[in-house]
Amino acid sequence: MKYGIGEFSRITSLSIKSLRLYHEKEILVPSEVDQFTGYRYYNEMNIEFAKTIKILKEYDFSLAEIKEIIDEFNDESEILEQLIKKKNEIEKKIARYKDISVSIDSIIKKEKENKMRIENEFEIEEKEIETMLIAAYRMKGKYSDVGKGFGVLAKNFGSEINGKAMCLYYDGEYKEDDADIETCFPVRKGKDVDGISVRGLKGGRCVSLMHKGPYELLGESYRKIFNYINARNYNTLIPSREVYIKGPGMIFKGNPNNYLTEIQIFIQR
Amino acid sequence: MKYGIGEFSRITSLSIKSLRLYHEKEILVPSEVDQFTGYRYYNEMNIEFAKTIKILKEYDFSLAEIKEIIDEFNDESEILEQLIKKKNEIEKKIARYKDISVSIDSIIKKEKENKMRIENEFEIEEKEIETMLIAAYRMKGKYSDVGKGFGVLAKNFGSEINGKAMCLYYDGEYKEDDADIETCFPVRKGKDVDGISVRGLKGGRCVSLMHKGPYELLGESYRKIFNYINARNYNTLIPSREVYIKGPGMIFKGNPNNYLTEIQIFIQR
DNA sequence: CTTGACTCTCCCCTTGGGACAGCCTTTATA
DNA sequence: TATAAAGGCTGTCCCAAGGGGAGAGTCAAG
Numbered sequence: 001m002k003y004g005i006g007e008f009s010r011i012t013s014l015s016i017k018s019l020r021l022y023h024e025k026e027i028l029v030p031s032e033v034d035q036f037t038g039y040r041y042y043n044e045m046n047i048e049f050a051k052t053i054k055i056l057k058e059y060d061f062s063l064a065e066i067k068e069i070i071d072e073f074n075d076e077s078e079i080l081e082q083l084i085k086k087k088n089e090i091e092k093k094i095a096r097y098k099d100i101s102v103s104i105d106s107i108i109k110k111e112k113e114n115k116m117r118i119e120n121e122f123e124i125e126e127k128e129i130e131t132m133l134i135a136a137y138r139m140k141g142k143y144s145d146v147g148k149g150f151g152v153l154a155k156n157f158g159s160e161i162n163g164k165a166m167c168l169y170y171d172g173e174y175k176e177d178d179a180d181i182e183t184c185f186p187v188r189k190g191k192d193v194d195g196i197s198v199r200g201l202k203g204g205r206c207v208s209l210m211h212k213g214p215y216e217l218l219g220e221s222y223r224k225i226f227n228y229i230n231a232r233n234y235n236t237l238i239p240s241r242e243v244y245i246k247g248p249g250m251i252f253k254g255n256p257n258n259y260l261t262e263i264q265i266f267i268q269r
Numbered sequence: 270m271k272y273g274i275g276e277f278s279r280i281t282s283l284s285i286k287s288l289r290l291y292h293e294k295e296i297l298v299p300s301e302v303d304q305f306t307g308y309r310y311y312n313e314m315n316i317e318f319a320k321t322i323k324i325l326k327e328y329d330f331s332l333a334e335i336k337e338i339i340d341e342f343n344d345e346s347e348i349l350e351q352l353i354k355k356k357n358e359i360e361k362k363i364a365r366y367k368d369i370s371v372s373i374d375s376i377i378k379k380e381k382e383n384k385m386r387i388e389n390e391f392e393i394e395e396k397e398i399e400t401m402l403i404a405a406y407r408m409k410g411k412y413s414d415v416g417k418g419f420g421v422l423a424k425n426f427g428s429e430i431n432g433k434a435m436c437l438y439y440d441g442e443y444k445e446d447d448a449d450i451e452t453c454f455p456v457r458k459g460k461d462v463d464g465i466s467v468r469g470l471k472g473g474r475c476v477s478l479m480h481k482g483p484y485e486l487l488g489e490s491y492r493k494i495f496n497y498i499n500a501r502n503y504n505t506l507i508p509s510r511e512v513y514i515k516g517p518g519m520i521f522k523g524n525p526n527n528y529l530t531e532i533q534i535f536i537q538r
Numbered sequence: 539c540t541t542g543a544c545t546c547t548c549c550c551c552t553t554g555g556g557a558c559a560g561c562c563t564t565t566a567t568a
Numbered sequence: 569t570a571t572a573a574a575g576g577c578t579g580t581c582c583c584a585a586g587g588g589g590a591g592a593g594t595c596a597a598g
Contacts (some may be wrong), residue, residue, distance in 0.1 A: 006576065016577090017554055030294045036560080038578060048522050055520050059369055063553070075527045076518040077380050087373045090366050100328055104356045111346050222336045249345040251324050253317050273595095275544065285545085286586055306594060307546055332585065539598100545581085546593070562577075568570090 001043060002032060008042040012050040028053060028068045057088060062092040084181055107250055114246050114260060122210065124228050129203035129264065132163070136184035136197050143215075147185030156196055160187040163248075168201075168239035180238065207234070210245070214256035218242075218263070225263055237266040270312060271301060277311040281319040296336045296491065297322060328355060337341065337501035381513050391479060393497050398472035404429075405437070405466050411446055412484075418452030425465055429456040434516075437470075437508035451508065457509055475533040476503070479514070483525035487511075487532070494532055504537040 002014035009016045022028035023040060028049055049070065054067045065082070073079050137149045150165055163186030170180040190198045207229055211221040216260045229236060243262040248254035278285045291297035292309060297318055299309035327337045333516065334351070342348050352463040404426045406418045419434055425504045432455030439449040476498055480490040498505060517523035 015554075017556095021554065040578095052521055055573080059373055060366075075519050075524040076376060076520050077383060077527060079520070080377065080380050080384075083373050083377050085381075087370060087377065090370050090373070094363055094366045094370065097329075097366070098361050101356060101359050101363065103361070104328055104352050108349065108352050108356065109347060111349050111352075114346060115349075229583090251345050251348070252321055252343050256343040258346060273544075274546095284586075286588090289546090290586065308594080309545085540584085541598090542596095544593100544595070547591095549590085550588085552584095552586100558580085560578080563575090565572100565574080568571080 002041040003041045003043070005030075007051075008040075008046070010057070010258045011047060014050060014054065022053065025063055025067060027070070029064060060075055060085075060090060061086060061121070072116070092123055096218075109138055117210065117245060118155060118258065122212070124207060124209045124225060126205060126207050126267075129266075131200050131203045132186045133189070134166075134184040134199065134201045135160075135187045136182045136199070136201075137195055138182040138197070140178055140180055143179060143181070146181060146183050148254070149181070150185075153183060153185050153196065157187050157190055160190050161167065162186045162188045165244045167242045169242070172238060204237070204265045204266050206241075206268055208265075209263050211261045211263060212257075214259060215245075215261065218261065221261075221263055225265055229265060229267070236269040237268060238267045271310040272312070274299075274309045274311070277309075277315070279315060281323065281397065283319060283323065293331070294332055294336060296332060304497075314391055316443065317537075328352075329359060330355060337406075365528055385466075386479070386514060391481070393476060393478045393494060395474060395476055400472045400536075401432070401455050401471050402458070403453040403468065403470045404468075405451045405457045405468070407449075407451040409447055409449055409464070411532045412448060412450070415450060415452050419454075420449070422452060422454050422465065425462055426454060426456050426459055429459050430480070431455045431457045434513045436511045436513075437516065438511070439508045441507060448496060473506070473535050474538055475535045477534075478532050480532060481527070483528060487530065490530075490532055494534055498534060498536070506535040506537060509534045 003011065005016055007021055009019060012019075014022075019028065019040070023030060024083065028046060031046055032038070032041040037264050043055070052070060053066055056069060061082075062071070063222040069079055069082060076083075135153055137152050139145065145244075146167055154161070166184050166186075168182040168184065170182065181222055184201070192198050207225055209221050209225045211218055241262075241264040243264065245260035245262055272280065274285055274288055277283075278288060280417065281288075281531075283291075288297065288309070292299060297315060300312040300315055301310040302308070303454075305311070319341060322335055322529055325338060330338070330351075338348055338351060404422055406421050408414065408418050415436055421428070435453050435455075437451040437453065453470070456467065461467055476494055478494045478497075480487055510533040512533065514529035514531055516528055
């Protein structure tokens with residue numbers, strides 16, 4: 001019995017392309033090649049080899065490895081070593097892919113959260129904020145210096161961070177250069193270290209507005225929120241907060257037009 | 270500030286080869302290319318892009334995908350879809366690799382078992398065999414027909430099989446054509462179905478010899494074992510057993526020289 | 539000016555898939 | 569019956585995502 005390449009391909013479920021390649025690499029040589037037409041013809045013995053090759057391919061051996069194996073060995077027990085090596089490689093790949101999966105998943109979750117938050121975007125609302133434990137680093141300086149503060153906090157409490165970065169503003173008014181700012185992160189636990197205070201941050205009732213866009217345009221949102229507060233004659237408390245829901249991302253440096261910042265002005269009840 | 274390709278490679282941990290490729294594909298174009306020497310020079314902006322590319326590469330995006338993403342988007346939220354798709358791909362890979370891992374593992378375990386068995390190879394020994402539950406299919410025919418019997422058993426009890434295939438020989442002598450053979454598998458549980466008897470197979474004391482090599486040479490091992498038995502004036506019982514420790518393998522059809530068959534002749538106490 | 543460190547381009551390798559041109563056989567139609 | 573179309577077969581070239589290496593040109597320090 002002899003089979004043409006198409007038929008043999010159907011028998012073995014190896015593509016014609018692959019069969020030609022295996023021939024070229026002398027991994028699976030047809031039993032007969034027509035001298036004039038170049039047509040490949042296969043026989044039963046080829047089928048046996050093809051089965052072995054298919055299984056080794058499923059086990060992720062490269063063609064070079066497969067060639068070596070079928071040229072030199074003909075029993076499972078003789079390639080135990082190779083099987084063990086291959087298994088280790090595969091375990092490594094699994095571990096790597098699992099890492100990636102977890103990592104992508106966390107980004108996806110974060111973005112979905114943000115999406116939900118955007119739903120009620122641009123609506124001023126009043127709400128209750130719970131008391132939370134924070135690690136805080138107080139500083140005087142320019143608004144643009146807060147990055148440094150977050151750096152200090154992240155270095156000391158990286159693994160305990162439990163929420164979005166925030167700033168507390170202790171000035172009643174806008175100050176260009178010498179603002180009194182406290183950068184902070186919600187944390188799970190921890191205690192004071194040099195310059196960083198870990199404490200409960202009292203909650204309360206606040207007026208909140210989600211600001212979407214670059215930090216430079218925050219002024220506009222502040223104007224809106226104060227209009228609302230003044231219209232109702234609320235008495236505001238200090239400090240006010242900015243919660244940085246979304247800034248530069250993990251993948252992209254980020255498009256400032258998508259930054260999300262929640263402004264919280266606390267009021268007396 | 271501008272960096273040569275080597276320096277930039279060190280900064281970004283991207284290989285020089287990769288950088289040249291990314292340039293060619295217009296994924297990461299150097300800020301400046303010397304018109305005469307062709308030297309590539311990079312700047313800070315390139316570093317930002319390089320970071321994004323690195324992360325996407327870690328997440329297993331292809332260069333084509335990366336190019337599309339960085340050309341069209343600049344925020345995580347915009348590529349949520351791609352991230353989800355990629356995550357699904359990765360989950361599939363994990364599943365596939367896990368399958369492979371399990372499969373290779375079972376071969377490894379089997380081979381290791383066999384290796385241990387070979388340790389005390391070729392030594393005739395006397396031992397006790399426990400009673401075991403078997404599914405058995407009795408037939409009359411040639412020795413070479415037993416494959417059919419095992420096929421029937423495997424089809425009906427595939428998932429319950431609990432040990433190596435065996436044959437029970439009810440003839441006291443060698444019979445060429447019309448041997449009375451019972452093919453059987455140890456099973457976990459099950460009950461009689463057409464032609465197949467499920468029952469306890471009584472154990473007892475037996476003389477055992479491991480035969481290594483093709484089935485055609487079993488005669489030699491039988492000679493050895495009967496010499497041993499006759500020398501001691503043991504009374505043998507019927508049926509005798511052959512346990513097929515190792516035959517054709519999962520990967521290789523198998524080298525008959527490595528086949529392992531244990532002959533068990535039961536004796537009266 | 540020399541030397542050693544860089545950098546350039548070009549080619550080979552992996553494991554097939556896709557496209558394309560040319561040859562052969564089989565089948566359907568005029 | 570002659571012819572044409574369909575489909576199978578062949579080979580060749582391009583592509584992914586870089587690593588390895590050759591051979592030649594370039595830069596900067598001594």
